[in-house]
Amino acid sequence: MSPEVPSDQGLAAYNFAYLDEQTKRMIRRAILKAIAIPGYQVPFASREMPMPYGWGTGGVQVTASIIGPDDVLKVIDQGADDTTNAVSIRAFFQKVANVAVTTHTKEATIIQTRHRIPEQALSEGQVLVYQVPIPEPLRFLEPRETETRKMHALEEYGLMHVKLYEDIAHNGRISKTYAYPVKVAGRYVMDPSPTPKFDNPKMHMSDALQLFGAGREKRIYAIPPYTEVVSLDFEDHPFEIQRFDKPCALCGAENVYLDEVILDDKGGRMFVCSDTDHCEDRREHGHAGEMLARQEAAE
Amino acid sequence: MSMSARALSGGFSQPVFDAQAVFRLMMEGMSRPGTIQTVNADVGQPSPLGRAAGAVALALCDADTPVWLHSSYASSAVARWIAFHTGATTTSEKAEARFALMQAAVGVCSFDLFASGTQEYPDRSTTIIIEVEAIGEGRPLALSGPGIKEQVMVNIQGLPGIFDGSWKSNGALFPRGVDVVLTAGSRLLCLPRTTKLA
Numbered sequence: 001m002s003p004e005v006p007s008d009q010g011l012a013a014y015n016f017a018y019l020d021e022q023t024k025r026m027i028r029r030a031i032l033k034a035i036a037i038p039g040y041q042v043p044f045a046s047r048e049m050p051m052p053y054g055w056g057t058g059g060v061q062v063t064a065s066i067i068g069p070d071d072v073l074k075v076i077d078q079g080a081d082d083t084t085n086a087v088s089i090r091a092f093f094q095k096v097a098n099v100a101v102t103t104h105t106k107e108a109t110i111i112q113t114r115h116r117i118p119e120q121a122l123s124e125g126q127v128l129v130y131q132v133p134i135p136e137p138l139r140f141l142e143p144r145e146t147e148t149r150k151m152h153a154l155e156e157y158g159l160m161h162v163k164l165y166e167d168i169a170h171n172g173r174i175s176k177t178y179a180y181p182v183k184v185a186g187r188y189v190m191d192p193s194p195t196p197k198f199d200n201p202k203m204h205m206s207d208a209l210q211l212f213g214a215g216r217e218k219r220i221y222a223i224p225p226y227t228e229v230v231s232l233d234f235e236d237h238p239f240e241i242q243r244f245d246k247p248c249a250l251c252g253a254e255n256v257y258l259d260e261v262i263l264d265d266k267g268g269r270m271f272v273c274s275d276t277d278h279c280e281d282r283r284e285h286g287h288a289g290e291m292l293a294r295q296e297a298a299e
Numbered sequence: 300m301s302m303s304a305r306a307l308s309g310g311f312s313q314p315v316f317d318a319q320a321v322f323r324l325m326m327e328g329m330s331r332p333g334t335i336q337t338v339n340a341d342v343g344q345p346s347p348l349g350r351a352a353g354a355v356a357l358a359l360c361d362a363d364t365p366v367w368l369h370s371s372y373a374s375s376a377v378a379r380w381i382a383f384h385t386g387a388t389t390t391s392e393k394a395e396a397r398f399a400l401m402q403a404a405v406g407v408c409s410f411d412l413f414a415s416g417t418q419e420y421p422d423r424s425t426t427i428i429i430e431v432e433a434i435g436e437g438r439p440l441a442l443s444g445p446g447i448k449e450q451v452m453v454n455i456q457g458l459p460g461i462f463d464g465s466w467k468s469n470g471a472l473f474p475r476g477v478d479v480v481l482t483a484g485s486r487l488l489c490l491p492r493t494t495k496l497a
Contacts, residue, residue: 016315028322033422035329036478036491042422068319153418209330224330224446
């Protein structure tokens with residue numbers, strides 16, 4: 001029923017999921033308050049983790065505090081399961097919590113993510129944990145924490161609208177393409193972490209609980225399921241997501257977020273799904289994009 | 300069993316895993332208000348404390364969280380049980396309490412004197428655990444708000460009518476306000492401050 005973390009392997013017998021129990025309780029209390037006040041940043045006593053800041057120490061602490069022996073963990077970095085950050089964090093939890101891991105979005109109960117939301121719509125039993133570098137959406141407009149606190153307290157978000165307006169004045173459109181600010185449940189303006197704005201609509205009325213952890217900045221915030229998440233915009237400049245001219249070169253998927261891959265030094269390039277699991281799943285089901293079809297024809 | 304023996308008995312049999320499981324019920328309950336969660340772990344709580352209320356206290360309270368107790372709890376082994384198992388101090392100042400344990404049968408006090416946080420830090424508020432007669436039967440309540448698709452109906456027995464008014468004025472304080480956990484025996488149901496009663 002309760003698998004112990006093997007103590008004869010590795011250097012030391014850590015507590016389950018690395019953190020000590022008092023730290024977990026502190027983080028758990030912060031998570032509950034964060035859920036009760038959607039979009040509000042709860043300060044917490046972030047711990048030093050065995051990885052550098054910027055590698056997802058906030059997300060790791062949130063995951064460590066919620067994870068149990070029956071959970072199935074998926075970790076993605078920019079949509080991919082096989083990049084250094086994702087592989088290290090997955091291995092970390094395999095070692096310190098002995099949990100099952102997966103790369104399949106559907107099978108996971110907890111998905112820790114850096115900068116993407118999976119293409120596959122999330123379901124009720126799932127929790128999405130975001131790694132957040134800078135949780136304060138107003139930070140680049142107002143560097144003082146005392147002031148941004150006050151702005152959130154007074155629901156004074158004029159500065160953000162001025163910033164978006166200036167974008168339009170300079171560039172003819174809102175040029176922010178990632179970490180695009182949202183308003184949660186009609187109250188708090190929130191930074192969705194540096195996900196592409198393509199993913200913003202997925203946060204709105206999601207079936208899954210979304211938790212955000214910022215380790216260096218010591219903040220936790222949350223969006224409960226079925227909560228209104230609106231990207232800020234203007235009536236005459238409505239919010240728009242990125243569009244891609246071509247489908248994924250490997251699986252032929254449309255309406256997904258694509259990464260550009262440089263193929264040679266003669267200007268060759270292809271666009272492929274950023275969500276590797278989604279792409280692999282489609283290919284297994286017989287979908288083939290332009291590159292894959294060409295490759296098969298050559299063989 | 301003597302009062303001091305009752306205070307020392309019980310607790311989680313597997314503190315790490317039981318605390319995690321109870322927290323997940325709370326997290327699920329807070330993010331989906333109106334869903335009924337059931338605590339399976341036997342925590343051996345002294346009467347008149349219910350199992351769910353006892354488990355939540357064990358999972359979330361520690362030396363950092365002063366606890367306020369209703370008179371019926373304060374005069375029983377409950378105060379010492381919580382002190383022994385969690386290390387939390389009890390306080391008679393409602394505004395200092397991070398958690399409060401109430402029994403609806405004794406009466407639900409107004410939320411006004413509990414900590415509701417500040418406009419800058421609305422998270423610094425009391426979480427109030429109220430033991431009612433039953434969850435899943437009794438007076439119907441319609442809940443709506445974040446975490447609820449449109450509306451969800453729940454039945455609560457033993458929650459006095461005065462609660463509805465207090466809850467409405469609590470909601471008007473948003474983002475400040477208290478959060479409530481209703482418990483009945485091993486069942487619990489969460490009402491974060493964003494939930495509206497109709």
